[in-house]
Amino acid sequence: MKHLNKLLVAVMMVMGLSSHAQDSNNPWAISFGVNAVDTRTSSNSGSGFFDQHFSQPFAVKDNWNILPSLSYIGVSRYVGSGFSLGLQGSVNKIDKYVTYDPTDAEADSRGNVVNNPGDLMYYGIDATIKYSFKELIKSKVIDPSLSVGGGYTFFGDSSYGTVNPGVGLTFWFTDAIGLELASRYKWAVAAGDDGREDAAGVPDAPSHFQHTAGLVFKFGGKDTDGDGIYDKDDACPDVAGLKQFNGCPDTDGDGIVDGSDACPDVFGLAALNGCPDTDGDGIADKDDDCPDVAGLAALKGCPDTDGDGIADKDDKCPTVAGPKENGGCPFLDADKDGVLDKDDDCPTVAGPASNRGCPEITSEALEELKVQARAVYFNSGKATFKTGDKETPARLDAIKEILKNYPNAKFSIEGHTDSDGADKLNLKLSEDRAAAVKNALIERGVNAENLESKGFGETQPVASNKTAAGKAQNRRTEIKHIGSKF
Structure with a gap:
């Protein structure tokens, strides 16, 4: 040896x-x-x-x-x-x-x-x-x-x-x-x-x-990426791949190498450069605004059921053809007030065009609001409705019925007190009472966006605070029209 x-x-x-x-x-x-x-x-x-x-x-x-x-x-x-x-x-x-x-x-x-x-x-x-x-x-x-x-x-x-x-x-x-x-x-x-x-x-x-x-x-052969394909024969020598693709990877296994695959991480179709088409409309999911429902190429893969050129997702009336300027809906005037629904801020209530199709509040309605609001009573020194007064709920219901006729009108609910007590306490009390009326109306279905509440304390009397009768008139709530919310 x-x-x-x-x-x-x-x-x-x-x-x-x-x-x-x-x-x-x-x-x-x-x-x-x-x-x-x-x-x-x-x-x-x-x-x-x-x-x-x-x-x-x-x-x-x-x-x-x-x-x-x-x-x-x-x-x-x-x-x-x-x-x-x-x-x-x-x-x-x-x-x-x-x-x-x-x-x-x-x-x-x-x-x-x-x-x-x-x-x-x-x-x-x-x-x-x-x-x-x-x-x-x-x-x-x-x-x-x-x-x-x-x-x-x-x-x-x-x-x-x-x-x-x-x-x-x-x-x-x-x-x-x-x-x-x-x-x-x-x-x-x-x-x-x-x-x-x-x-x-x-x-x-x-x-x-x-x-x-x-x-x-x-x-002596060099295989940098360790995929069993030597670098000299490997088209992708720095990343592990498959022999049938000359050493290049196909991460999603769709038969298209990652370098040529527009969607390398998700299985797709060769006709779409390796991208999927979930809804089968011929538009790759990555380019399809509606990838789960078949649509038109002109609408980025979204359907147009009524054929008016507006994608269903953007069409306010997807089953009835209508112009784009009307949101895909036909021109209608549901309340028959001469103002088309597309321009009507109150499409279900008739009103003049000058008020965008909404009704204008009348002096009679304002007077009725004044009467009903002043007749809403509170417990002494509190912002709760007067105990045992059966008329207050009915008056609030009456106010609600008036307000719902003016869906685009804004109203201010104002609270007032007499001069008894400290100014700061009276201001707080008046704010709380106005808010209580506002909340009661919202609970009855009046749109909260149409209402606001304020308190003025004893600063705006309507009668003398030197008499009991005058003080009673000064302890009140008022509802005033202050404009439109549109």
Whole structure:
């Protein structure tokens, strides 16, 4: 094993200088395994070249020298078009050397005699040019090859150069791991070889076969995004993607790569650049103002039920055609006051055009409001309606009936007191009583936007505060018309 250690160190030193590889994705490869040396070819046995070299190619037990351990290691680099360059180092022990002596009693039928030359150590360092047929035959598993190269062999005390034609066959388990079988004929070309044999019958520079079997691992390919597609073939090398899209992602799985998908995060249609069309109207949801209901392209995907050119969502009368200036409704005058509903602030109550179709409050109505409001009574010193007074609810109802006839009119509810008590307390009391009337009317259905409330305390008397009768008149609420809310 000490020899093997030396071999491994030597090969590791040249790994940075040499190569042998398999393809452009993983340009580098390292291989290691077991080698066998067959010296039968150096015995000159047989009647011709082919008979000498190929008559017993697989006489493993009889002729092969195999070191039962890791006995070769190689490194290689792919250079393109199926070619690779490699360097391999090997070690073995020769305990079976075949000589030719027909007269020897132990010779086989061909005259070959197997000798043990004394466990000669064998070392080899070989450079190779290899051509792989894998790409040519378009196979991912079977990889036949031819090679040629040269090397230097240390055979016992001899050392010499060789020319090495060879064949190989690799079975790839994955893209990067395979079982490599190879044979090369190492033809001795040592200068100065006199052809003499040593005492064991070993020539100075014997030619021989060397067979190898081992594992090969490819490496060196760059896959930045880790998607299994090498950067050189990856159209999106910085983001993980799919092989069918040349390494680009399809996040939503709609068959359109994200780079070409207008909606990369949601499954869509190719016809709409990868965007969905929920309502099936041919308009992508992202451009559809009504994505859940089929509509027209002219209305950004929204329907127009009445066909008046106004989308239903913007049409005040979606089932009846009408002009845009009337909100999609036909021109109507529901209250027959001569003011079209589109211009009528009070379309259900007749009124003059001068008041935008709303009725104008009459002096009679204002007088009636005055009478009814002044007859709403409160508990002494409080903002609650007078206990036991059955008329106050009826008066509030009467006020409500008057106000509902004027839907666009605004009214002010004012509270007043007599001069008894402190000014500040009277002001607060008058404000609270006005607010109480306002709230009572809102509870009866009067629009809160039509009402406001104020308190004036004792500052606006309508009679003398020197008499009880005058004070009674000053304790009152008033309702005044203050304009329109439109």
